[in-house]
Amino acid sequence: MFLDQTYLFTPGPTPIPNRVNAAMAQPMIGHRSPDFSVLIEDVATRLKPVFGTKHPVYALTSSGTSALEAAVVNSVTEGDHAVVIVAGSFGDRLASIAENYGVNVERLNIEWGKSCSPEQLEEFLNGLSGAPIKAVFATFNETSTGVLNPIGALGEVVRRLTDALFIVDGVSCIGGVPVDMEADHIDILVTSSQKALMLPPGLAFVAFSDKGLDAIKNCPTKRFYLDLNRYVKAYNEQKSTPFTPAVSLIAGAREVCAMIEEEGWENVIRRHNLLRDMMRAGIRELGLPLLTSDADASPTVTAVKPDALSAPDIQKALKKDFSITIAGGQKDLKGKIFRIGHMGYCTPFDVIKVLTALELTLVKFGQEPRFGAAVRKAEEVWSQNV
Amino acid sequence: MFLDQTYLFTPGPTPIPNRVNAAMAQPMIGHRSPDFSVLIEDVATRLKPVFGTKHPVYALTSSGTSALEAAVVNSVTEGDHAVVIVAGSFGDRLASIAENYGVNVERLNIEWGKSCSPEQLEEFLNGLSGAPIKAVFATFNETSTGVLNPIGALGEVVRRLTDALFIVDGVSCIGGVPVDMEADHIDILVTSSQKALMLPPGLAFVAFSDKGLDAIKNCPTKRFYLDLNRYVKAYNEQKSTPFTPAVSLIAGAREVCAMIEEEGWENVIRRHNLLRDMMRAGIRELGLPLLTSDADASPTVTAVKPDALSAPDIQKALKKDFSITIAGGQKDLKGKIFRIGHMGYCTPFDVIKVLTALELTLVKFGQEPRFGAAVRKAEEVWSQNV
Numbered sequence: 211m212f213l214d215q216t217y218l219f220t221p222g223p224t225p226i227p228n229r230v231n232a233a234m235a236q237p238m239i240g241h242r243s244p245d246f247s248v249l250i251e252d253v254a255t256r257l258k259p260v261f262g263t264k265h266p267v268y269a270l271t272s273s274g275t276s277a278l279e280a281a282v283v284n285s286v287t288e289g290d291h292a293v294v295i296v297a298g299s300f301g302d303r304l305a306s307i308a309e310n311y312g313v314n315v316e317r318l319n320i321e322w323g324k325s326c327s328p329e330q331l332e333e334f335l336n337g338l339s340g341a342p343i344k345a346v347f348a349t350f351n352e353t354s355t356g357v358l359n360p361i362g363a364l365g366e367v368v369r370r371l372t373d374a375l376f377i378v379d380g381v382s383c384i385g386g387v388p389v390d391m392e393a394d395h396i397d398i399l400v401t402s403s404q405k406a407l408m409l410p411p412g413l414a415f416v417a418f419s420d421k422g423l424d425a426i427k428n429c430p431t432k433r434f435y436l437d438l439n440r441y442v443k444a445y446n447e448q449k450s451t452p453f454t455p456a457v458s459l460i461a462g463a464r465e466v467c468a469m470i471e472e473e474g475w476e477n478v479i480r481r482h483n484l485l486r487d488m489m490r491a492g493i494r495e496l497g498l499p500l501l502t503s504d505a506d507a508s509p510t511v512t513a514v515k516p517d518a519l520s521a522p523d524i525q526k527a528l529k530k531d532f533s534i535t536i537a538g539g540q541k542d543l544k545g546k547i548f549r550i551g552h553m554g555y556c557t558p559f560d561v562i563k564v565l566t567a568l569e570l571t572l573v574k575f576g577q578e579p580r581f582g583a584a585v586r587k588a589e590e591v592w593s594q595n596v
Numbered sequence: 597m598f599l600d601q602t603y604l605f606t607p608g609p610t611p612i613p614n615r616v617n618a619a620m621a622q623p624m625i626g627h628r629s630p631d632f633s634v635l636i637e638d639v640a641t642r643l644k645p646v647f648g649t650k651h652p653v654y655a656l657t658s659s660g661t662s663a664l665e666a667a668v669v670n671s672v673t674e675g676d677h678a679v680v681i682v683a684g685s686f687g688d689r690l691a692s693i694a695e696n697y698g699v700n701v702e703r704l705n706i707e708w709g710k711s712c713s714p715e716q717l718e719e720f721l722n723g724l725s726g727a728p729i730k731a732v733f734a735t736f737n738e739t740s741t742g743v744l745n746p747i748g749a750l751g752e753v754v755r756r757l758t759d760a761l762f763i764v765d766g767v768s769c770i771g772g773v774p775v776d777m778e779a780d781h782i783d784i785l786v787t788s789s790q791k792a793l794m795l796p797p798g799l800a801f802v803a804f805s806d807k808g809l810d811a812i813k814n815c816p817t818k819r820f821y822l823d824l825n826r827y828v829k830a831y832n833e834q835k836s837t838p839f840t841p842a843v844s845l846i847a848g849a850r851e852v853c854a855m856i857e858e859e860g861w862e863n864v865i866r867r868h869n870l871l872r873d874m875m876r877a878g879i880r881e882l883g884l885p886l887l888t889s890d891a892d893a894s895p896t897v898t899a900v901k902p903d904a905l906s907a908p909d910i911q912k913a914l915k916k917d918f919s920i921t922i923a924g925g926q927k928d929l930k931g932k933i934f935r936i937g938h939m940g941y942c943t944p945f946d947v948i949k950v951l952t953a954l955e956l957t958l959v960k961f962g963q964e965p966r967f968g969a970a971v972r973k974a975e976e977v978w979s980q981n982v
Contacts, residue, residue, distance in 0.1 A: 412842030456798030
């Protein structure tokens with residue numbers, strides 16, 4: 211078949227729309243030019259609804275991890291006490307970054323594959339003694355398990371019980387889920403470009419509450435490139451960036467804003483929920499166990515734990531026979547699960563693609579042919595949303 | 597005229613070749629895939645001659661400043677003593693980054709517009725008393741003045757007089773000038789993608805000597821995203837990157853490698869020298885003073901100090917009348933100079949474009965028409981190199 215027809219279903223990077231590629235291939239412009247100021251202001255402003263913030267959204271030229279690190283080094287410092295909710299590999303990374311900087315991290319460990327309930331957080335916070343907590347870090351969507359945490363309810367607990375900053379890693383869901391930084395009590399919210407935002411990797415985004423903007427001014431941790439004050443100042447004073455930005459990716463981001471506005475932000479959210487529901491209905495029909503409950507399920511990534519079958523073998527077969535790339539498990543879940551990303555530039559037909567390939571593949575692993583069965587279930591879900 | 601025909605002559609970003617844009621618009625691939633391992637190994641290997649290193653060249657997803665910061669936080673730490681050669685705005689930035697981390701910085705200040713001679717460095721190093729110097733930082737090509745420092749001769753002095761690391765900011769020249777890390781005694785060499793390397797901004801590159809590779813292992817400065825050990829380890833062990841890389845830019849870098857190989861690395865260097873010589877001959881013919889001497893002149897950027905005329909006005913006129921973007925002066929030279937970048941995807945015809953536009957523009961500033969005069973001089977230089 212066509213070698214250029216490959217299908218990327220990892221939970222980031224995700225496929226790039228042609229019109230975004232075209233926008234990124236426009237003639238390069240200088241980053242200290244008036245044209246660039248217009249561009250960055252446009253993106254910073256039009257992303258506000260996607261981040262649920264009243265402030266501009268700031269762009270960093272770096273990966274999602276650097277945005278997590280920026281959130282850490284601009285909010286806490288050596289000797290501070292902080293809570294990190296760890297419900298998977300990315301919560302673990304957040305905790306590691308904070309620990310790397312000498313922060314006293316209290317890890318609230320959640321079983322991988324489950325969300326953190328507000329009750330668990332409340333109990334944990336009440337059980338802490340000693341110095342006050344400077345910040346609570348949470349992963350909005352745990353990419354490694356396909357769990358969406360109830361971020362607003364967690365934020366409410368943080369606000370009620372502490373004076374801490376509530377800092378959220380939104381890496382694999384912002385652009386696909388509703389969020390309201392004020393109502394959800396989020397002070398710093400970060401994400402990266404290559405997930406639901408339909409861009410190549412290389413940009414990170416940071417949004418603030420008033421309290422978050424205040425906090426970064428007073429954080430003494432040493433940093434330079436990741437000093438968020440520099441980004442706020444360069445934008446506010448000059449509609450610029452403190453360091454040379456990834457100009458082409460930011461030009462792509464403007465096209466992404468146009469696509470989100472054309473579809474309608476509410477419809478973007480609805481589409482992601484539909485993709486999740488179709489995927490889960492189809493997978494379930496095939497008899498493959500889902501890692502997470504419906505209540506915890508992420509709209510952007512679905513984890514499957516096919517106990518009787520080898521997850522890596524299924525992953526390999528999809529790649530070999532259908533040029534479909536999905537992801538495996540990480541750390542504790544390595545070799546035990548496979549993960550299908552369905553975010554960003556992804557339609558119901560893409561879900562049908564994956565389910566079709568899975569139906570054909572499972573036969574190779576000894577399952578009775580059930581051609582069309584998962585697709586039918588997915589269509590039933592879709593039909594209720596057309 | 598055509599609104600898409602704009603001419604970018606800033607010293608970065610620089611124009612992107614169409615074939616590089618096409619390479620970057622290829623279907624996105626996962627960064628944990630075998631395809632990506634092949635890609636990153638290809639780029640890391642094929643860039644070796646351009647960096648004059650026997651080791652792989654490592655890619656960071658971030659700007660040039662972050663690469664400078666990475667060079668600092670992986671080599672020196674709070675309380676260490678270091679020398680920074682400051683001959684312009686980017687030397688100043690290097691010093692600021694080191695000072696930000698509590699390093700005791702001895703600044704060797706050079707008049708802006710001049711290079712640092714080995715004799716000046718030798719005298720400076722001999723004049724230092726106190727704790728031994730851990731690292732000497734130098735700017736290879738000072739973008740803000742268009743000066744190329746004699747990096748090999750400086751490296752020789754560092755090696756002869758000290759045990760310090762020699763760390764070089766190669767941001768606006770690597771890809772356009774010859775360099776040999778061993779012969780030039782360079783331990784860490786960094787650059788970014790959007791200059792002579794013909795890529796959009798968003799990537800930085802780091803190369804090491806054996807001594808440089810050793811040094812980063814033992815540096816205690818706290819860092820995470822910019823911890824270069826992580827990049828070396830991920831590459832050496834898995835042909836991978838520690839954090840999500842800017843996949844599309846790296847795909848572009850592969851195409852750049854192909855273009856450099858097709859032209860021939862020696863010819864790439866020769867072309868940059870020719871661009872410099874043509875530009876300087878033309879500018880001189882127009883009676884505009886050059887900021888730097890021929891001996892100090894950079895092959896990638898030319899600074900002009902038109903004392904009798906307003907540099908910013910000339911810059912504005914080129915933009916308004918010819919859609920040509922050049923750069924102004926920075927810090928001490930703000931308002932006093934204009935700078936023309938001629939690196940990366942730049943040919944002799946591009947120099948002719950700028951000189952033609954300057955000839956037409958200077959008439960507006962009261963100069964007698966000398967149409968064709970600068971072009972003629974530039975052609976004379978070119979004719980000796982065809």
